[in-house]
Amino acid sequence: xxxxxxxxxxxxxxxxxxxxxxxxxxxxxxxxxxxxxxxxxxxxxxxxxxxxxxxxxxxxxxxxxxxxxxxxxxxxxxxxxxxxxxxxxxxxxxxxxxxxxxxxxxxxxxxxxxxxxxxxxxxxxxxxxxxxx
Amino acid sequence: xxxxxxxxxxxxxxxxxxxxxxxxxxxxxxxxxxxxxxxxxxxxxxxxxxxxxxxxxxxxxxxxxxxxxxxxxxxxxxxxxxxxxxxxxxxxxxxxxxxxxxxxxxxxxxxxxxxxxxxxxxxxxxxxxxxxx
DNA sequence: CTAACTGCAAAGTTTTTGCAATTGC
DNA sequence: GCAATTGCAAAAACTTTGCAGTTAG
Numbered sequence: 001x002x003x004x005x006x007x008x009x010x011x012x013x014x015x016x017x018x019x020x021x022x023x024x025x026x027x028x029x030x031x032x033x034x035x036x037x038x039x040x041x042x043x044x045x046x047x048x049x050x051x052x053x054x055x056x057x058x059x060x061x062x063x064x065x066x067x068x069x070x071x072x073x074x075x076x077x078x079x080x081x082x083x084x085x086x087x088x089x090x091x092x093x094x095x096x097x098x099x100x101x102x103x104x105x106x107x108x109x110x111x112x113x114x115x116x117x118x119x120x121x122x123x124x125x126x127x128x129x130x131x132x133x
Numbered sequence: 134x135x136x137x138x139x140x141x142x143x144x145x146x147x148x149x150x151x152x153x154x155x156x157x158x159x160x161x162x163x164x165x166x167x168x169x170x171x172x173x174x175x176x177x178x179x180x181x182x183x184x185x186x187x188x189x190x191x192x193x194x195x196x197x198x199x200x201x202x203x204x205x206x207x208x209x210x211x212x213x214x215x216x217x218x219x220x221x222x223x224x225x226x227x228x229x230x231x232x233x234x235x236x237x238x239x240x241x242x243x244x245x246x247x248x249x250x251x252x253x254x255x256x257x258x259x260x261x262x263x264x265x266x
Numbered sequence: 267c268t269a270a271c272t273g274c275a276a277a278g279t280t281t282t283t284g285c286a287a288t289t290g291c
Numbered sequence: 292g293c294a295a296t297t298g299c300a301a302a303a304a305c306t307t308t309g310c311a312g313t314t315a316g
Contacts, residue, residue, distance in 0.1 A: 048298095074203075109233070110259075113261075116265060120257045123254045125252055144269080145316090181276075249315090
């Protein structure tokens with residue numbers, strides 16, 4: 001649950017900067033733990049708690065996106081451009097859907113529900129070509 | 134991750150039946166724990182483990198749906214009709230989107246990605262009218 | 267009879283948090 | 292200097308699992 005109203009002053013921190021760079025430079029959709037392991041290669045003393053705190057902060061600021069498939073794990077995405085995801089139900093892999101125009105209007109949903117819509121997520125699931133064999 | 138190939142013989146169980154009825158007769162999107170509490174009112178000895186086992190089994194059989202927003206919790210939905218969800222980022226409430234024709238073609242995604250698509254999820258998020266005050 | 271299912275409790279995962287020390291502005 | 296941030300470790304939250312006993316077919 002994102003607290004939308006909470007405006008907090010943030011300082012630069014090299015840990016946060018590192019996390020953001022890792023997320024921006026990888027093309028995958030990593031877990032917090034993967035980011036932690038990756039971050040340790042550059043900063044061997046960074047802690048997992050810091051990784052989580054910064055991922056939450058960055059997501060709340062809208063500088064990264066948090067994805068969520070199935071229970072348990074969150075995945076993070078540093079690509080803010082409008083795009084959607086496909087997920088393989090067998091191997092769990094998550095990939096971007098290259099380019100598709102949504103044709104779903106947030107405004108239409110606002111009229112239907114009375115919600116003020118900020119964003120939408122569209123996720124496809126099925127079986128990838130490797131797993132189909 | 135859903136194991137698609139696993140076909141298992143199932144017996145009737147009153148616990149599973151109860152869980153399914155609870156889910157079908159409520160219009161909300163409850164957590165496993167809420168279902169557990171509700172189930173205890175009818176069957177005071179049912180265990181949380183049994184609730185989880187049955188929710189997973191029912192979801193794997195496609196008799197219920199598992200939703201997932203943010204980290205931590207799964208929500209369950211007994212309504213199998215095609216529909217989408219809106220979620221309030223402030224209070225966390227999840228509601229159905231009354232009626233909308235998707236206009237998203239799974240087939241188009243199959244062509245783009247090479248995945249064999251089974252389903253898609255579309256979720257809107259924003260702020261509900263109560264929380265907007 | 268026997269494989270599926272259950273309750274219980276213990277264990278597993280993932281994420282959050284309290285605290286004292288550190289750091290950016 | 293002060294508030295934001297950190298590392299650490301402990302705790303919290305959620306889900307799964309092993310086991311011995313029970314139940315549906």
